Amino acid sequence: MVREPGVKEIGTDIGRITLNTDLYKLHKTGEGHSEFGMDKTAELLDGGFGLYSTTDVRKNIGPVKTQYYRISLTRQDSARFDIGLETYQPYRNCILFGIPGQVFSFYDVSEDFLAYYMLFGEQFISHSLLKAGQQEYFPFLTYAGLQCFELNTDTASEIEAIIFKINDEVSKRQFMCHDVICLYIQLILIHANRHYGAILRTGQATSNSLQHLYTSYLKLVSRQFLTVRRVADYADMLHVSPDYLNRAIKSCSDKTAHELINNMMLMEAKAYLLYADLSIAEIAYKLDFADPSHFNRFFRNLPRWSLESSRKYPIHGRIRSMSLSAAIMNFGCLINHTTAMTTEQNKVLVRWINKEFIEGGNLQTFNEIFAEDFVNYTAPPGSPQNRDGVVYFFNHLLKPAFPDLTVEIHEMIAEGDKVITRKSFHATHKGEFFGVQPTHKEVVMDVIDIIQLRDGKYIGHWGILDVHRLLAQLSAQ
Helix, strand or coil: CCECCCCCCCCCECCEECCCCCHHHHHECCCCCCCCCCCCCCCCECCCEEEEECCCECCCEEEEEECCEEEEEEEECCCEEEECCEEECCCCCEEEEECCCEEEEEECCCCCCEEEEEEECCCCCCCCCCCCCCHHHCHHHCCCCCCEEECCHHHHHHHHHHHHHHHHHHHHCCCCHHHHHHHHHHHHHHHHHHHHHHHHHHCCCCCCHHHHHHHHHHHHHHHHCCCCCCHHHHHHHCCCCHHHHHHHHHHHCCCCHHHHHHHHHHHHHHHHHHHCCCCHHHHHHHCCCCCHHHHHHHHHCCCHHHCCCCCCCCCCCCCCCCCHHHHHHHHHHHHCCCCCCCHHHHHHHHHHHHHHHHHCCCHHHHHHHEEEEEEECCCCCCCCCCHHHHHHHHHHHHHHHCCCCEEEEEEEEEECCEEEEEEEEEEECCCCECCECCCCCEEEEEEEEEEEEECCEEEEEEEEECHHHHHHHHHCC
């Protein structure tokens, strides 16, 4: 079957990913030699359409909240896709759709996986059958529909031929190319829609009443979890009692109805942590928590299943006893369903330290993330090279002189176990600094640092902060 029987146990932070040239780095390695579609370029056709193959696709993507449509046709082997709380594993001849606003993940990619996929924004297709009010003609483009299903061989071959015609249009860029591609997209949707009815009749979609209720609940939660958090409210929408809904959920999975709502909250939080430069307070606000401490408590009170997935992805820690900063590292290890910290996860951690410790002076976060054997290889002469030296510099030297210090990150590059950050400190001189009395001037400190990490901990640092330029700013008339 295309649909996986289980429901993923993970999810956390969510950034809204729009269709622009920056998106290319999210889904493509840029290391392939494919000439298909736009595999080798970040350019988008008319700013709103991209056509790709999976020859150099990244092996783990998301979770992200995508703000565009997606159509993917699998031609060889398989991979896993999470759309909201539902998991799909398309194989040859399966077509998969995505719509704006959904939480999407991609992982468990087989060695010879091949699919063709296109991404396009609502504006690009605005004059087609997808114009406002027409989506209901295509159930697979709604939350209620089945968004991944198997085509018969003839239909799959016809859609593949259309995809190659779109490829010709992309490569030649002839007159009215945009309009021709929109017509081809409509033709793909019509072919898929004709087959969709047969899918429902032959039983690829759920037929058992409990399974149908379970699937409907997953789709409702995926769409409305930010505003509806009570199981009783979902039961009202589905015209059943809360007790009956819970029994239906338990019969089809090893979760309760409430646990699935928590899963979706975790997924949303994860995307924010990965792809948005937000503080915990800001993320808590986005997720409609009245206070950041409630957000923290939400994670600490989660049972272990929420992090230890049924797919047996191991994690490092214990959720009940960990603080939110430590929880982030566990979520990071789950993002790519592996125990190894990836370069993207290391960047999340470095960004977190810049916010929580350098800006906020949070010693609890510092003690959790800086390893006992940490070494600052560029500590000022005479200063300790260990953790104590870092705390002294920031909390007893820099922050008393510049109490409103904020960090602006311009660029982060990660490779292996190191993360390089080019950033600026913005602050107002309100306290004595190296003998200079408060000037109340606004200053900018340019910084480049290299962080070495091991198992989610800082173990080494090299940095450049131009103190002489800073003193020059303070002494300038």
